[in-house]
Amino acid sequence: MGTAAAISAQGLSYKVGRTVLLQPLNLSFLAGEFVGVLGPSGCGKSTLLRCLAGLQAPSSGQVSFNGRPFPDLSTEERRRLGFVPQDDVVHGSLKVERALNYTGRLLGLKGTELTNRVDQVIGLLELGERRTLRTDRLSGGQRKRVSIAVELMGDPPVLFLDEPTAGLDPALEDSFMLSCRGLCQGGRTLVMSTHVMQSVESLDLVVVLQKGHLIYLGPPGQAAAYFGVPTLMQIYKSLAQQDPLQGMQRFAASPLHAAYVAGRAS
Numbered sequence: 376m377g378t379a380a381a382i383s384a385q386g387l388s389y390k391v392g393r394t395v396l397l398q399p400l401n402l403s404f405l406a407g408e409f410v411g412v413l414g415p416s417g418c419g420k421s422t423l424l425r426c427l428a429g430l431q432a433p434s435s436g437q438v439s440f441n442g443r444p445f446p447d448l449s450t451e452e453r454r455r456l457g458f459v460p461q462d463d464v465v466h467g468s469l470k471v472e473r474a475l476n477y478t479g480r481l482l483g484l485k486g487t488e489l490t491n492r493v494d495q496v497i498g499l500l501e502l503g504e505r506r507t508l509r510t511d512r513l514s515g516g517q518r519k520r521v522s523i524a525v526e527l528m529g530d531p532p533v534l535f536l537d538e539p540t541a542g543l544d545p546a547l548e549d550s551f552m553l554s555c556r557g558l559c560q561g562g563r564t565l566v567m568s569t570h571v572m573q574s575v576e577s578l579d580l581v582v583v584l585q586k587g588h589l590i591y592l593g594p595p596g597q598a599a600a601y602f603g604v605p606t607l608m609q610i611y612k613s614l615a616q617q618d619p620l621q622g623m624q625r626f627a628a629s630p631l632h633a634a635y636v637a638g639r640a641s
């Protein structure tokens with residue numbers, strides 16, 4: 376059925392001992408989609424991202440990249456998936472440009488290919504005016520852009536960002552989301568976790584987790600109505616009164632599930 380999803384999960388669950396951090400779930404994200412994984416702190420966002428990125432093995436089920444299950448992929452192919460953790464990864468004393476050059480060389484780039492990639496990535500993340508500064512001289516938001524830039528040096532077909540807007544000035548959030556949207560051009564899939572509900576309109580799809588249960592996957596514009604709140608910002612209040620198991624069952628029976636989960640499974 377159609378083209379394979381860029382990244383998909385079938386029956387993916389994650390447990391630690393007897394604690395279930397993620398209930399079995401199915402999902403598929405297509406090439407070029409900008410996806411937000413939303414939900415209160417502790418609901419399983421990072422766990423889901425790490426499983427989808429191949430950084431931790433699920434307790435059950437599997438993850439596929441372009442329709443091929445992870446165990447069938449070469450180390451090289453798996454390494455191409457990008458992941459930016461919540462905490463900064465770039466060494467503070469390095470200048471932006473040097474950090475990117477260094478990463479590029481580790482990836483085997485050299486000569487004009489390397490300088491072109493550095494320029495391209497700096498342009499994509501609007502770091503032009505910061506390129507010769509040490510990363511520890513940058514603001515939190517700029518440092519986050521550098522972390523993302525480092526991952527983009529490998530031109531990942533799928534890029535995961537774990538809470539990239541945490542600690543970001545709300546006024547900068549919209550422009551940050553727009554930059555991220557730009558990263559999807561050319562077919563890159565971007566999957567971002569966030570507990571902030573602002574700026575969700577720039578996303579193609581939102582996933583909402585509640586205590587490890589998938590309770591919504593669909594367009595951001597339909598989510599508020601689905602949860603019966605005026606705007607998505609109020610969703611947490613509505614969730615506080617909802618049993619996660621019932622939320623999961625309600626979603627599994629909804630037309631959104633038929634369209635965006637079952638309808639995408641091949």
Ligand SMILES: Nc1ncnc2c1ncn2[C@@H]1O[C@H](COP(=O)(O)OP(=O)(O)O)[C@@H](O)[C@H]1O
Pocket residue numbers: 391394396414415416417418419420421422423
């Ligand atoms: N290794 C672990 N062992 C036990 N519990 C864990 C482990 N890792 C995470 N958790 C718990 O699982 C839940 C989900 O964690 P996480 O995926 O980090 O949530 P989020 O990113 O949405 O804040 C949290 O309640 C967290 O405390």
Ligand SMILES: [Mg+2]
Pocket residue numbers: 420421422537538
């Ligand atoms: Mg997290």
